[in-house]
Structures are given as C-alpha cells and as structure tokens.
Amino acid sequence: MLEKLKSLLLICLILLSMVLTYQLWFGRPPLEKGTVPRYEYAYFTPPPLLSEVVQPSEIIFLGQEDIYLFHRGEKEYLGLWGKGLQLLTERLEFENAKRVSKESKDDWLKTAPLTLVYNFNPPVPLECMARAPANLHMDLERIMFSWDEEHLDVFLEGEEIVCIPVKGVTDLQEDFFPVEKKPYMLLPSLLVLDVPGNVKIFENTVRTGDFHGDIKMEQSPGDLDFLLNLKINVTADIYIPLEDIWAAEVSLRKEDLQREQLVRAFFLDLSMARRIEERDGALYFTNGEKGLRIYPSGLLEYTAPRLERTQSTMSYSAALQKSAESQSLYGGWLPNTYLYEAKKVEGGYRFLWRSFQDGFVLEGENTGSEMLINEQGVSFYRRFFYTFGEEISERRPFRPYKEAIARALVLKKEQLKGEKVTLLSLKPVYYLPGGKKTEKAIPAWSVNFAETGVVYLHWHTLEPL
Secondary structure (H helix, E strand, C coil), X not given: CHHHHHHHHHHHHHHHHHHHHHHHHHHCCCCCCCCCCCCCCCCCCCCCCHHHHCCCCEEEEECCCCEEEEECCCHHHHHHHHHHHHHHHHCCCHHHCEEXXXXXXXXXXXXXXXXXXXXXXXXXXXXXXXXXXXXXXXXXXXXXXEECCCCEEEEEXXXXXXXXXXXXXXXXXXXXXXXXXXXXXECCCEECCCHHHHCCCCCCCCCCCCCCCCCCCCCXXXXXXXXXXXXXXXXXXXXXXXXXXXXXXXXXXXXXXXXXXXXXXHCCCHHHCEEEECCCCCEEEECCCCEEEECCCCCEEEECHHHHCCCCCCCHHHHHHHHHHHHHHCCCCCCCEEXXXXXXXXXXXXXXXXXXXXXXXXXXCCCEEEEEEECCEEEEEEEECEEEEEECCCCEECCCHHHXXXXXXXXXXXXXXXXXXXXXXXXXXXXXXXXXXXXXXEEEXXXXXXXXXXXXXXXXXXXXX
C-alpha cells in the first residue's frame, strides 16, 4: 500500500513538473498582460483626449469668391476647431442624419453662400469627436458646415456621406466667420508651367520679391523645353497662399526624458531586465522577450517581436486610443504634437506622430514617433522629438510655388518618362537635416510627385536639402 502511494505521488510530481516547465517556456504572457500587484504604470503626461491630437490637417473657409485657410497651431485655427467640436458634441442630432450622394452634396455646396471645411489626413473615426450611434460609424475624411440665410447643414464624409441639419443657427454664422483672413487659391486639376513669365530659374541669376541677391542655378538649355512640354496632373486639393509666406530657420532642442522612469515604463521590474552598454554608447535593455535601445543622440527604439507576429482584429478607433495612451506612458506628449499618418498593416496599425510650429510640420529622418500596435500591446516604437526654440536667421519669403515645382522636376528629370507627371502634394514645412549636430529646422518646400517621391527644397534658394 505504501509503495502504491509513493508511486502515485511520484507520478503527480512528474506531471506537475511537466506543466510548470511548459508554462515557463511557452505559456508565460508578456509582462503587460500579467497581474503585477507590486507595480503600477506611471504616465509621463496624462493621456490626452483624442480630439486634442487628431485635429484636422487644415480648416478651409469658402465664401462666394474667397478662400481662407488655416493650419494646426494657428490662433484662428484653434478657435474654429473648438467651435466646430462644440457643435458636433452638443448640438448635432444624429437621429436626423440622412445619407446623400456625392452629386447632391456638390449641388448643395455650389449654392451655399458660406462653407467651412475640416479636412482630415489621415482619416479619423467619428467616435473620436462625438458620440454617434453604431449605424453611423465611419472614418471621417472631412466635415463640412454649409450655411444659407436660415439653415445650417453638416456633412460628414468618409466611406459614405451623411447630412445632418442643425436647428437654431442664427447665432452660429457669425461665430464661425474667421477674423484673421489668409487668402488662398486652389490649384487646377491640370497645371501647365508658364516658365518664361513665372519661373525664372533658368537665368544665371534670379531676382524675386524683396530679395536682391543673386542665386546661382545650374540648368541646361534643354530644361526650358522639357518643362514647357510637361503636363502636371494635380490629384488632390492643394491650396496655395496668395500672399507671401515668411519664415526663418528655428533652433531645435532634443527632448530630455528621465531615463530611469522610461526604462521602468517598458520593464515593470528592472531586476528582470538585463542592461548592456554597446560600443557606440547606446544602452540596451532586454528580458529575452523585448528590447529597448537608447542611443547617445536621444533616439529611442523598442521592439517586442513576439507581439508583432500576432494576428490583429483590433478596430481603428481602439488602436488609435491605445496608441495615444501608450505615447503618454512611453515618454509623454509634447505641445503641438498631432497624428500625421495612420495605416493598417500586417500585425496591427502603424501610427506616426509629428510636431508642428506655426502651421508647419517638422519632417526629416527619425523625427517624431512611430508606433506599431495591436490588441497585445506595442510591438515597435521609435521616438525622437524636438522642441522649437527661437528664430536664428533672417525672415525671408518662400520662393513662388511654380518655381519650386519646376526646380523639383528638373532635379528628378532622369526619373520622368513621357510628358505627364502627377503632383500628390505641395506644402511648406520645417525640414530637419541629417547629421549628428542637428540644431535647427530649415523652412522648405515639400514637393511630392508620384513618379519621384518627396523633394525638399530650401525655402529661399530652392537648393535640395
């Protein structure tokens, strides 16, 4: 009898050992999913409301003859966005919504005296701004407020178009009329460069606007004929200011993150993470499942390959919310940081967040943050933010947009075939040059052709950056 009990106990111990060994090697969940009673997350900054970080890429006021446009961070923009958001959340009766065709919407807008447009790039879920019924779930590409003398109609446009009438609008029209007006023009769908009259980059010296210096341009005689014969298809709504855009180089300062708090955000128990100092001066932390590398420059890279291999069924809105919360946890939010790009990829969603100053986005290698996220958590994160300082150069106007387009085409002439090109975007930005001693942001034209990709041109010399 005693021998049978010993044998039974031995069998139980062997089975328990097998179960525990399996859990140790294959069943241990990521730390983020485990119950960790001794630790709690410490956010660098409080998680923001999504309406604060997924604002429109631009706000456009369309009168009967005039177009006014406002960018992120500008005073007039903030006022218009706040009023529009209040209307969406407090006065919009979604039960009165009706689906309309694009043709009927366009017909209505043609006769409307005033229209205010919020463009979203990338699109943003409606639930980020207002509590809408489930049957109105959509990713918004634009919101349009259209007035006549007595009526206001709100158009929500995404995969479909929804029109919602608003009652009692006599007090709204004046509130939404911009005080500071910046006139713009919409580029035609087919653009032909009038080189001799408007683009003088083919002379040995160039004189434009109030600038009285000489800019040396190296151009071949065939460049003139090449541009005159070229037809430029404009596939998106591109707005160009009618007045000069003035700008200057701005000093930059790298953000200073508390390293110990940052490491604890990724590894709740530091005793479980191994610290390695690499030859290039970078610090690498790993627990075997995920790794965090902090470079001497301040660049942060985090990877959790196991989470990246997970099949994701997460919704866009849930991923966006989780991304905003994760950014609060992993370094926090700097002022004037907004959603710049969002994309569904294998293994989850990829989000890019960028900084803005005076309506210009800061673009360049490794600037801002990039995040890949799914239900299990963050599988990839790269972060390198700057804060803007003082202007460190003379303020000068941007060169005319046609000159920027022509210059970009000449620089990429070898990549072009035929007599047609497609212009995807054209905008003024701040450009972050590469190199270890980057301390400034340079104003630049960002010219993006489908055939060549993005070209950055110095705002006043049009030299490639």
